């Protein structure tokens with residue numbers, strides 16, 4: 329079958345066009361496709377299905393033609409993927425499968441509807457406003473790092489590093505520990521340090537992330553939204569614009585009273601034919 333490879337700030341995805349939802353996509357198949365030696369390699373899979381043809385998208389079929397069926401590289405589902413939705417929209421636009429109406433293209437996801445806008449080379453998606461709901465902690469090596477639990481449709485734990493601790497020095501080859509009572513379905517963990525001042529924005533943060541289901545990635549869009557919401561909250565603000573630098577580039581997050589805009593580059597880089605394993 330045809331596949332397309334794309335990425336947003338280095339968060340890379342294998343796109344599988346499956347308009348009628350006919351493909352028998354299993355966790356094992358997703359894990360094989362995402363394997364960087366035995367497969368194509370990616371942080372996740374974006375299956376492109378008509379909303380009406382997928383049980384998780386059907387309720388939104390009146391509002392969006394296409395459903396982003398997102399899978400993590402280990403074959404688990406996630407409710408939402410910020411960078412994935414931006415790459416998904418790039419694919420829909422470049423192939424002509426969809427076109428914006430009045431500048432806006434809606435996409436159905438497991439976390440509800442996201443609305444996308446093309447913004448020069450960047451694609452911006454409007455998602456739900458991040459909800460800060462608890463304090464918790466991550467453990468890493470011998471460290472216990474306090475953080476804030478944030479719901480962006482999917483779960484996040486944002487841990488600002490104490491001064492003196494270097495972001496680049498963290499060993500994220502292993503999963504950080506977290507409180508399973510608070511995060512029963514697992515959590516994406518972001519580690520942050522302040523960035524230098526940038527004119528015209530309310531905060532600037534640098535982050536690394538260990539994603540649920542995908543290990544360390546070069547970027548996480550929903551993670552950037554969670555980090556921005558915590559940075560604004562710590563600055564005594566509820567809304568504003570935050571520059572979030574990830575290892576794979578730069579994302580801009582704008583939190584409004586009701587929504588959160590995530591903007592950054594989204595590129596398609598290759599197409600090919602995937603030979604599916606014999607059943």
Ligand SMILES: N[C@@H](CCC[C@H](N)C(=O)O)C(=O)O
Nearest residue numbers: 406409410411482548549550
């Ligand atoms: N990289 C994504 C998030 C993907 C899902 C996440 N690993 C989860 O399990 O919640 C993003 O850009 O938001």
